[in-house]
Amino acid sequence: MTTALVVPQDLQTLGREMYELVRLLYPICRSITGDGVRQTLALVGDRIPLQIREVPSGTQVLDWVVPPEWNIRDAYIKNGRGERVVDFKRSNLHVVSYSIPTHRRMTLDELREHLHTLPDRPGWVPYRTTYYTPDWGFSLSHDQLAALEPGEYEVVIDSTLAPGHLTYAESVLRGKSESEVLISTHICHPSLCNDNLAGIALASALARALAGRALRYTYRFLFIPGTIGSITWLALNEEHLNRIAHGLVLACAGDPGPFTYKKSRRGNAEIDRAASVVLRHLNREFSFVDFSPYGYDERQYCSPGFNLPVGVFSRTPYGQFPQYHTSADNLDLITPQSLADSFAACWGIIAVLEGNGRYGSVNPKGEPQLGRRGLYRRVGGQQISKGDEMALLWVLNLADGDHDLLDVAERSGLPFAAVRRAADRLLEHTLVRGIDV
Amino acid sequence: MTTALVVPQDLQTLGREMYELVRLLYPICRSITGDGVRQTLALVGDRIPLQIREVPSGTQVLDWVVPPEWNIRDAYIKNGRGERVVDFKRSNLHVVSYSIPTHRRMTLDELREHLHTLPDRPGWVPYRTTYYTPDWGFSLSHDQLAALEPGEYEVVIDSTLAPGHLTYAESVLRGKSESEVLISTHICHPSLCNDNLAGIALASALARALAGRALRYTYRFLFIPGTIGSITWLALNEEHLNRIAHGLVLACAGDPGPFTYKKSRRGNAEIDRAASVVLRHLNREFSFVDFSPYGYDERQYCSPGFNLPVGVFSRTPYGQFPQYHTSADNLDLITPQSLADSFAACWGIIAVLEGNGRYGSVNPKGEPQLGRRGLYRRVGGQQISKGDEMALLWVLNLADGDHDLLDVAERSGLPFAAVRRAADRLLEHTLVRGIDV
């Protein structure tokens, strides 16, 4: 018999704690490697046990190679008067991530081809990267660019790009089974809150809330740089991937937009069905979208050679909020309430995974007499209660070994929790037997 | 070659006869056992041949036990002035079915917990039962309850609850095949017309109309008490259930609401497809709903260990009309016209079962030349007739042994009768051969 996963009591407190973690992580300059990642993981590690992995630059991982490690101390553009007109110290978005070390003097016209702006959003600074092409650049607001006067500028990027390591972390909670639920979130974005400090905070909160519980599955939380991180993890763990029973990528989980679940490549994996049943019962707007091979690390988990059952949980997805990959993805875009709601939704999905299973009726021929066992109302002739009695009848009717409790929830339209509760009562009365639970 | 089932000519007369049977059955106090059931079956037996079965109390049937037999002669509540303020003789709904014998004096307050009313429908008396919990009670209108003065009351229920029998009846019409169509209706409700004297009248009329015809299937009509009746019949006939090819539960078939067909648990059984095609062509509103494990005896037929292809035909289904299980489900709720329409719809479904089959084209390569055989219009260039010629072409095109005539009706959108007629003409001209007909 499965113990139901009770939602941690105080979601409001949880939301505030998650927001606080985001606030602490916000100033750090992260990239796909480097000390910003290490500082980030240190703060996460204050909350949940983490195993830090360091993979040397140059390591072959699938079709990729772990790049040199990038670190940066300072960067700026100074005008003729010696004023820092663009300054890394004010926002780490100003430097194109993985910019090579640079110290040059150049005219505004020469400089221009290294400058990135958003003409349509003249007040915002875009986030740009050049991980795999040795280059350098600055991002700035279009207004800043417009204010630059002709003349000579001094450009300094005090970065290093040198053999080092790619850093990521795992947090593993052992359950009864060796089968794993993979929860993956990317940690490579600098001062951007929804994408993806919100995901980091959500994953941390889930790991913390699950810790110490009696779990059916083993839970593996991955805090990894996007793309190269999942590629690296997959390469290093290829022989264990058959343990991954379900997976979720968490991203963009803090804005106030409606929930979005992106299905795994398989399209009808248990994680996809679980998300559908849970989101449907939250009684709020949500999107349930098909897999596509663009997005976050599901691209790697769902590549054809792996095809893992991994979906994506987010609120407004990548590229669909105007602040995406700009300086406007800041602490104002996300809220403690949205983070808490995201937590509750993911918790619901996990509760389904923990509680799902196939059952066999002990009395499959005709209904068992529920009244005799105190499971049915005493006075007949009244309408059936929509909730508990219907759930008992549904579980019994589909306790044929072919249907799982998710099927029951889908067909009956009842919340999964009611279905699970019914199964527990039937187990108590030895009216059903677990088959694969 | 199958002979089409022609609809009995005068549906209006049929409707009046069905209503008349309801009128005769209405006063009888029925329950799941007892003399009310026997009187009911006697009246049905005046119309169609019935085999009455008596199963002793205490017989183990699946997970259940046949209960003691219940009979009642009188029951009332008398006030201090000796007036019968609630009186079984005025409506058998006043006594909770299966009430144990009782003779007590008690205050109004003590009495209250044995009284059942409908506060929202203060003029109506609810129908209540206590089959499997030894208890007693009265149903009355909320207005009646409000008029009761404080003081002492005399309560009398002159019932017996003693070893006896569970009574049900079967009417079997032998067809060419041993495969059976099961038509089941419940006979346990007291003075309630739509639920289910209408079902009893409909089943009786169908049995009577089918009698004496050359039938493909054997038809087994069951007149049984709800739940315990089907449980009992299933227990006694377990080894013959593989003969059940199709089945229908009839209930709530007399009100003026739109037809409702509830699919079998299988969801796409031939009976489900037949009902869909027939109801679609009646050109009136109807509902076609998925199986759920609450309702009437389909709960037992469609339990996972049997999973018989049994659907439910009704008009407004259980619990969805306000008069359901109240004294307002009376002779005014149902009409001869509604009963006759229900008959016609069920007759149409039976005609599909009788007429369906798979055929193989004798000339599967290219179309056979229909004109030469007088099966096609002589002058070409005109639009094809929507009806007969299209039906010929459709039957020929799907005469591949994989598709049955229901497929033809579904794909072509033609009425099943037109498809059946086309198959008959093609059989006449040896253009198709029956495969499983």
Next chain:
Amino acid sequence: MTTALVVPQDLQTLGREMYELVRLLYPICRSITGDGVRQTLALVGDRIPLQIREVPSGTQVLDWVVPPEWNIRDAYIKNGRGERVVDFKRSNLHVVSYSIPTHRRMTLDELREHLHTLPDRPGWVPYRTTYYTPDWGFSLSHDQLAALEPGEYEVVIDSTLAPGHLTYAESVLRGKSESEVLISTHICHPSLCNDNLAGIALASALARALAGRALRYTYRFLFIPGTIGSITWLALNEEHLNRIAHGLVLACAGDPGPFTYKKSRRGNAEIDRAASVVLRHLNREFSFVDFSPYGYDERQYCSPGFNLPVGVFSRTPYGQFPQYHTSADNLDLITPQSLADSFAACWGIIAVLEGNGRYGSVNPKGEPQLGRRGLYRRVGGQQISKGDEMALLWVLNLADGDHDLLDVAERSGLPFAAVRRAADRLLEHTLVRGIDV
């Protein structure tokens, strides 16, 4: 690697050429046999290489027999004053096709049963045939009929109905594979433009545009009389039918109505999926309809014994435009632009057939690093381009040997051409390998 089929440059010129062929063919009196067919094929043969087939009258073809050959020189109805009140020389629609030779005097009343009009369209002359019933008749406008005065008329039909041949033509373009694409159009209708001189012009233009190209499939164009022509061809080629990989019937392709694609009997054949993807991306209204066994020669190709994957391409389909099978289906009903658009749509479908295939990723585990190969934008952080980069990711993700490029187009919503281009780029970089291409 497949070379994309580039659309011939000047669609406007093509449209004008197609219309010009219709104009030349319009006056000819065609039927299912006879010299009109031969003249028609001679004009087509001026444009594309044709093999003419002559099949003797009396030949048994499947369930049919090739009928006597019909030819006509003159026909008229003369009134008492010797005036030709109905005259074949003014429109070949005036004579019911296959009318037997006739020379009689008769009253208007006797004559009436041989006269065909359209009371609802009093100015139009209907098209009528009597191929397989020896009879004769005239078609005329209802206004003409109304103007006929009582009295005696002289009726002359100077036709011959005698042993001869059924004539049809094939044009075969050899491709790399022996698998064939069958493109069939009917040539038996007299002066009717949309049905089906438009189909003849479209088939001719496609054959001409494909000639001389390096093709994957072999293309077989059939110019045949309706029904008896496809029956005859199928009978004579029965042992080669397994070569037909895809097929299209072309008809009613010149009016300005929206495109209509009628699915093959299989319903999900590659040709059906190709048509769906192509029509969806033309950004204009279109219909995509299920197979039904009435229409043109798809009736024969899709008879159950053959069940070939043959769909129908048309604009407004048979019987759904008011001018259908009347004198109003004339040169004004069709336009060069509509013909050209039809050409482009069919060309698109052919391009899909030529370019479709299944591929296997060389790096199925994780994504290959596209940036290193110059296949991905250099600066990260920006939104992905909707077109080319997404197409690369989609092809890679579905390069699992199970999905073909049509699946990629369907799932991604991208045009097939973009998908094909992506596959070509991936082939160039040895990132995918062809499996069945």
